[in-house]
Amino acid sequence: MFFLGESILPGESKTIEVEIAKMHTMSKLKIPVIIERSKINGPTVLFCAGLHGDEINGTEIVRQLIRGKINKPKKGTVICIPIINVFGFVNQTREFPDKRDLNRMFPGNKSGSLASRFAHFLVTEIIPKIDYAVDFHAGGASRFNAAQIRIVPDVVDLKNLAQVFNAPFTLYAKNIQGSFRNACTKSGVKILLFEGGKSLDLNESITREGVEGAKRILNHLEMLNPKKEVSKGSENAVFIKKSIWVRANYSGLFHGSITIGSFVKRGDILAMISDPFGKIEHKLKAPNDGYVINVNDASIVYQGDAVYHISIQLENE
Structure with missing residues (x-):
């Protein structure tokens, strides 16, 4: 597997620090991308968070996947990016320094604004390498989201994945133009968008829903380490059409x-x-x-x- 300019051998673990830009102080700003590849071939799954820099509960979910070694697959490859928008994370803001919402800039432009350039990087370097993705988000502007999955309507494979993740709620919602989810869909990546909690807040219940749902996805794909326990999740999951x-x-x-x-x-x-x-x-x-x-x-x-x-x-x- 060749990824971000480096070779990832079967059974290898590697963290690649991607330099996305320099600060005005000339300090380099890097994003750690954590790759765990099994010795057995299989799908490639991305768990990512922090497209909006102030939605830190998603970062905590991905951190726990790494800390608990849930990202070490029985087969295939798991890629974890706990913080995509490092600029926003450092400044505790939603946007990039150019005041643009990264999650509205896809597919981006290599000669465009800072956010557009980084969106282009994700589209050209990350998305082509993955088969599945779970993108973790939180509510903004002091609004707290119940743990929920969002998928486009009328796609059987996505509905099945949402049922496997088994959050308390699944909301059918069309892709937003310029979003990461839309870019993944256009590239054939099966993506679930998780919403839970609110910005600049950590919530144990939301974190648990995200971690357990991720484990159920890996288990469904026969990628989860058999030593890891899998919970059933919501007994009365609700699917919302409107x-x-x-x-x-x-x-x-x-x-x-x-x-x-x-x-x-x-x-x-x-x-x-x-x-x-x-x-x-x-x-x-x-x-x-x-x-x-x-x-x-x-x-x-x-x-x-x-x-x-x-x-x-x-x-x-």
Whole structure:
């Protein structure tokens, strides 16, 4: 196997530090790419996180895969990239230094902006080498995502993989133009996008869902070390065909009253929005029956802010 300019022999472990750019201080900025290759041929799986630099829970999931030696496959090759957007990770921000969202820059351009150039690198050097990928993300802007997998609709192989991962929720969602997921799909890579938790936050429950789901994927591909235990995952996993964002109807202090993952009925009170002076309280009600897969954790909201993500149609309904 020839990868990133280096030969990876059967049974070999190697960490390749990819220099993506230099800081304005002339310090080199490198991304460690951890490769574990079995002596037995098989698929190549990528576990990656940190496309958005402030979504650190995904980084923790991939770190635990490495720390627990889950990434050492019985057959095939496992590639782990715990932090893709090192710039954002260092600065605790979503974007690249050029203020661009890396996950909207694919397939990129080798002569374009800094983010575009790095997207081009991923498309030309990483994606062609992999067969499967799990890309770990978290909610942004103080919004906490329930552990969920996102896949494009009407693709049987992806649905089967999502069932194997077995997160509490799977959401059918079209690929976003310019995203890493879209670039992988166009290249024939079977990719699951994991969402869980919120930015700049570590959550043990979300981390556990991500790690266990990754183990189930490797086990399904007959790549998991037989010494590693595999849990069954969610007993009542929910597949969501359509969903809606509920937005704040007023600006003010936000008093949420719904637990993530809850099923609500139309008219249930989701939150109260109040002024800071004790005069006004506004009720925010559920517009329909559904599961709450994203909850706002902000203390202050503005009118129009997305505060809840609720299912409106489940599979087989």
